[in-house]
Amino acid sequence: MAKETGMVSWKDLALGCAIVKPGSSAELKTGDWRSERPETDYEKCIQCGQCYIFCPDMVYTQNELGFYQPNLFYCKGCGICARECPADAISMVEESE
């Protein structure tokens, strides 16, 4: 399986196009068609974890300092985190080429 893209030869597909490795979707880069990305102002962030809770793609993880950081490998740019952030710490920034 070509990681990040899922682009494989028909000969490399599992029988009946089955997925034989549980959780393998974690290997697929699913955020590359995003048009906006979230950026967190850590001066404003209160570490409440709302972005982590509301993100439908589980993009956010907490770092050792307690801040929530997005993994843009999976982020689709939906903007839910920015809308839900009670401290207005997250803004959506347009992706450039």
Added chain:
Amino acid sequence: MAKRVGIEVSIAVSEAVKLANVDVVAAYPITPQTHIVEHLAELVADGHLDAEFIPVESEHSAMSTCCGSSAAGARTYTATSSQGQALMLEICYIAPALRLPIVMTVANRSLSGPISIWNDHSDMMMSRDTGWIQTVAENGQEAFDLTLHAFRVAEDSRVLLPVIINLDGFTLTHVIEPIEILDQKEVDRYLPPYQPQMRLDPEDPVSIGPVGMPEVYTEAKKAQDEAIKGSKEVILEAWQEFGDLFGRYYKPVETYRTDGAETLLVTMGSLSETAMTAVDHMRAKGKDVGLVRIRLFRPFPFEEFLAAVEGAKQIAVMDRALCLNGAGGPLAIEVKAALYDEPERPYIWNYVAGLAGRDVTIENFVEMADGVEAAAADGLRGHYTIINVRE
């Protein structure tokens, strides 16, 4: 030892399914398939067959259940007909895509409307592009033998595709014929226990049937196309071994008195027996006519078909279904496509006959042979005739 008995063909088919020792039968009764599943239900209820008989609320559920049980690694069987197959058609496309080796008998019956319970091949043609391997039985013995062959082919690790055995409704399903029923030891020698290559197992989880995004769908279909093309080798091998064990050899395309024949009839199913009698009558009168019968409908046996019709000047293709596309019947269209690349092509006329149980007589086959010769002589262009129709 095999025993030759007088038995209704439907009962013989269910005996073959019992001898195949299936694990799951999920079916919904529909005329003229009913006797097959009724008898299987009895065999399970009376303890003669150790299987789950799952009575479902529709054919859509029957095929869905079959997909589930086959994916879990169970040897799985169902049977249907006409409207029932139409209702299950959505899932019929999915079973081969998921490479599930389900075996299904289709008691061929016309599709409504008008509402009809009688025999023709419109249901077979409806499912022609579903991706199932399909064989067509001519008589009761074939229906029995092809059922065992179907399990053997479907479950082969080189194939893993579902198989349909077509048999004409009433004309075959409801007649009593002398049929040699193999015994359990003989069947066990031919049909090993099913060894699933992949199955739903909590200890070793897999996802069967995920979405195919545009990035993967084409590759999935290419893999499926290669699978059904590659199945022919195994189909032939399984017939060869069947013949070696039990003395009845089957081929994808049968020929009858085709040596030196200038005119050939092309048929599928039980009417081929009437056609053989017609060939005998015509041969007795000095007419060079032969019969080509297609037993393997999917994958279409292009190579064997071309070899069977080689040297013929004209071919009358009988279809028992209408395409309603202005070009006649589906089998003739396929036969024409098979011959297109040949530098020397026979002339073809298509006869649509035997719709919804309408009799097709010896005289009708003589009419077809005479008709294609006359049309060829007059140079009429690529058309078809519905025979036995009242003007």
